[in-house]
Amino acid sequence: MTTPQPVLALTGIHKSFPGVKALTDVSLRLYPGEVHALMGQNGAGKSTLIKVLTGLYTPEAGRITLDGETIAPRRTEEAQALGIQTVYQEVNLCTNLSVAENICAGRFPRKWGRIDWQAVNAEAKRVLAQMDLDIDVTAPLSRYSLSVQQMVAIARALRVQAKVLILDEPTSSLDDAAVQRLFTVLKRLRSQGLAILFVTHFLDQTYALADRITVMRNGETEGEYLASDLSRLALVNKMVGAPPDQQPTRLDSRAPKTGAPVLKAQGLSRRGALHPLDLELRRGEVLGLAGLLGSGRTEAARLLFGADTADAGHVETGEHSGRWHSPRQAIAAGIAFCSEDRKHEGAILDLSVRDNILLALQARAGLRLVMNHEQQQALADDYIQRLGIKTPNADTPIGQLSGGNQQKALMARWLATDPAVLILDEPTRGIDVRAKEDLMDAVRALAHREDGQGMSILFISSELPEVLHCSDRVLVLRDRRAAGEYRRGELDERSVLEVIAAEPAATEAA
Numbered sequence: 001m002t003t004p005q006p007v008l009a010l011t012g013i014h015k016s017f018p019g020v021k022a023l024t025d026v027s028l029r030l031y032p033g034e035v036h037a038l039m040g041q042n043g044a045g046k047s048t049l050i051k052v053l054t055g056l057y058t059p060e061a062g063r064i065t066l067d068g069e070t071i072a073p074r075r076t077e078e079a080q081a082l083g084i085q086t087v088y089q090e091v092n093l094c095t096n097l098s099v100a101e102n103i104c105a106g107r108f109p110r111k112w113g114r115i116d117w118q119a120v121n122a123e124a125k126r127v128l129a130q131m132d133l134d135i136d137v138t139a140p141l142s143r144y145s146l147s148v149q150q151m152v153a154i155a156r157a158l159r160v161q162a163k164v165l166i167l168d169e170p171t172s173s174l175d176d177a178a179v180q181r182l183f184t185v186l187k188r189l190r191s192q193g194l195a196i197l198f199v200t201h202f203l204d205q206t207y208a209l210a211d212r213i214t215v216m217r218n219g220e221t222e223g224e225y226l227a228s229d230l231s232r233l234a235l236v237n238k239m240v241g242a243p244p245d246q247q248p249t250r251l252d253s254r255a256p257k258t259g260a261p262v263l264k265a266q267g268l269s270r271r272g273a274l275h276p277l278d279l280e281l282r283r284g285e286v287l288g289l290a291g292l293l294g295s296g297r298t299e300a301a302r303l304l305f306g307a308d309t310a311d312a313g314h315v316e317t318g319e320h321s322g323r324w325h326s327p328r329q330a331i332a333a334g335i336a337f338c339s340e341d342r343k344h345e346g347a348i349l350d351l352s353v354r355d356n357i358l359l360a361l362q363a364r365a366g367l368r369l370v371m372n373h374e375q376q377q378a379l380a381d382d383y384i385q386r387l388g389i390k391t392p393n394a395d396t397p398i399g400q401l402s403g404g405n406q407q408k409a410l411m412a413r414w415l416a417t418d419p420a421v422l423i424l425d426e427p428t429r430g431i432d433v434r435a436k437e438d439l440m441d442a443v444r445a446l447a448h449r450e451d452g453q454g455m456s457i458l459f460i461s462s463e464l465p466e467v468l469h470c471s472d473r474v475l476v477l478r479d480r481r482a483a484g485e486y487r488r489g490e491l492d493e494r495s496v497l498e499v500i501a502a503e504p505a506a507t508e509a510a
């Protein structure tokens with residue numbers, strides 16, 4: 001299988017959002033008749049790359065070629081006309097329309113200038129039959145499960161003769177049987193010469209299907225590999241960014257001064273999100289959570305903060321013990337949570353840095369916040385100085401700051417509430433290397449105080465070196481349960497990686 005020319009090639013792609021560099025010099029080559037897995041952790045830039053490819057985003061730099069010719073699609077329809085079919089991560093179908101209408105929408109078969117409904121239904125049946133799916137195509141899509149809806153989205157893409165089929169995390173909502181059905185279809189399409197780009201973060205699925213793998217990390221292309229040449233361990237290594245030479249990271253192995261436990265979770269669990277988890281966090285301690293996407297890190301954080309309600313188990317802090325029913329209870333108990341979703345739950349881009357910092361305090365105190373303008377200004381200035389937030393002044397809209405400085409301002413928002421426990425979920429996502437180091441220094445300084453009375457921090461990051469660098473203790477999660485625990489000093493990258501990359505137990509794989 002030596003194909004000299006890729007059907008689709010991207011080179012030197014750059015794409016930024018306000019304050020976030022989503023893609024830096026990214027390249028990708030796709031050959032006819034292959035399934036190519038695009039892998040990387042949450043936030044690596046996979047979806048953005050695909051949206052650049054299909055004209056939803058315009059890159060600041062870079063080149064896309066199709067069959068050797070430069071293309072610059074500006075709308076999805078343009079990409080489709082060129083033979084690039086895409087099923088996005090966020091399936092956008094109209095559930096109130098019939099299955100057949102969804103499959104044919106935009107390209108209805110017509111007769112005498114009018115939509116030929118018989119042909120529409122027949123066409124839908126034909127495409128679904130390719131996927132061994134036999135359902136009533138005249139029924140509204142809402143009648144069917146999410147997994148059938150996902151298959152319909154794929155059927156819609158398959159209807160048109162394509163050169164390239166792109167699937168962004170198509171299997172996240174599919175059950176095992178549906179995944180098998182999808183894979184059978186994809187293998188058939190591959191043998192017909194289609195180039196398939198398959199975005200996933202499931203290792204098992206990658207090895208079951210992919211010929212070639214491109215790994216993205218942190219907005220950059222880490223590398224391109226033949227699936228048969230890349231071991232599971234090596235792949236995870238590349239996704240989480242451990243150094244290839246396996247040199248042990250230099251760590252300060254002195255145990256920090258820590259105090260009594262401030263947060264304890266026992267048997268904390270939620271169906272479909274987290275198996276019962278025990279966890280203890282001491283005063284002045286940084287506890288890192290390591291693991292791949294879907295391993296349960298964010299799920300654990302959300303349960304500890306009451307953003308989701310646990311089905312079982314409980315959380316204990318100084319005075320409170322029980323199950324959180326809302327974040328308000330957790331906040332009252334001194335817990336703060338900087339979510340990974342900066343865009344939706346975090347910065348309000350057109351508000352000033354000061355107002356962004358004051359938000360959590362305001363929310364907690366409600367109308368009782370009796371702070372005059374000078375006091376608000378002093379508080380904001382204090383955090384700008386303490387965390388080294390680079391901004392012309394506190395009145396600047398936060399959207400004008402770089403990603404790293406936005407992130408620090410969000411941390412300041414929670415620090416202003418003087419929490420006992422600070423949960424940081426992916427605080428370094430999308431920010432540059434210097435800003436990352438800065439932020440990690442700030443995290444360690446908050447926790448590590450001479451008197452052992454610093455803040456307690458739960459630090460979540462997809463970048464293993466960061467977790468190892470920041471944490472006094474690391475809890476490794478895999479398949480939504482704890483899989484290993486390491487203290488600083490006994491921390492060694494190789495063993496953490498092996499735990500992360502381990503195959504699922506035989507019983508679970510079956």
Ligand code: ADP
Nearest residue numbers: 017020022041042043044045046047048429430
């Ligand atoms: P992946 O699909 O690999 O999980 P994404 O491409 O969705 O990653 O995101 C890459 C980075 O770009 C992340 O830091 C994300 O927060 C950021 N990002 C993605 N889309 C937007 C957007 N529309 N506006 C601002 N930031 C975005």
Ligand code: MG
Nearest residue numbers: 046047048089
């Ligand atoms: Mg994505």
